[in-house]
Amino acid sequence: DAGVTQSPTHLIKTRGQHVTLRCSPISGHKSVSWYQQVLGQGPQFIFQYYEKEERGRGNFPDRFSARQFPNYSSELNVNALLLGDSALYLCASSLEASHEQFFGPGTRLTVL
Amino acid sequence: AQSVSQHNHHVILSEAASLELGCNYSYGGTVNLFWYVQYPGQHLQLLLKYFSGDPLVKGIKGFEAEFIKSKFSFNLRKPSVQWSDTAEYFCAGETDKLIFGTGTRLQVFP
Numbered sequence: 001d002a003g004v005t006q007s008p009t010h011l012i013k014t015r016g017q018h019v020t021l022r023c024s025p026i027s028g029h030k031s032v033s034w035y036q037q038v039l040g041q042g043p044q045f046i047f048q049y050y051e052k053e054e055r056g057r058g059n060f061p062d063r064f065s066a067r068q069f070p071n072y073s074s075e076l077n078v079n080a081l082l083l084g085d086s087a088l089y090l091c092a093s094s095l096e097a098s099h100e101q102f103f104g105p106g107t108r109l110t111v112l
Numbered sequence: 113a114q115s116v117s118q119h120n121h122h123v124i125l126s127e128a129a130s131l132e133l134g135c136n137y138s139y140g141g142t143v144n145l146f147w148y149v150q151y152p153g154q155h156l157q158l159l160l161k162y163f164s165g166d167p168l169v170k171g172i173k174g175f176e177a178e179f180i181k182s183k184f185s186f187n188l189r190k191p192s193v194q195w196s197d198t199a200e201y202f203c204a205g206e207t208d209k210l211i212f213g214t215g216t217r218l219q220v221f222p
Binding site: 003033035040041042043044045048056058090092100101102103104105106 | 116148154155156158161202204211212213214215
């Protein structure tokens, strides 16, 4: 079975631009969570979606938004990119909202 | 505020040495605890988890962790490390969201 997949693998943007990151959960998983991992730090929680509804939000500005589609895939959008948004963005899926999370390989975003 | 702290940022060991990585959490109430591992070039993988019950939890690849409620700790242990254990290790706690520690980089030399 395929694990969590994310696209693109790498992305380079300039300050002020907008970016969309995509995530496909493991088949049958209804919950998707997004994390930001800055170099040298642990992942930080951004959002959790369950059954297409936002279930939790971390301490990130409104420039960050997300949504979940009927097939349970998800997008993370970041507007007005800043240099500090450069990070590895991780997606994780779980069967239900409070179950073990399985992580994808991440999208490496570089903002110049 | 909920938080997870890992005291060892970088640990260097020789093969066959014993390993203990510290993890402390600050949560009120019930918390689920996890250890994740990130091997070089690979994605985060779950090593072990504690939800309730026996406080000594056994995970994959010979790792174990002990939940000590009185000390708010969930330390990771392995009696004899291998070169292939070289990786970044993250402790995490969960109530309504998963919170990670800053990670411990483990290097094992042959």
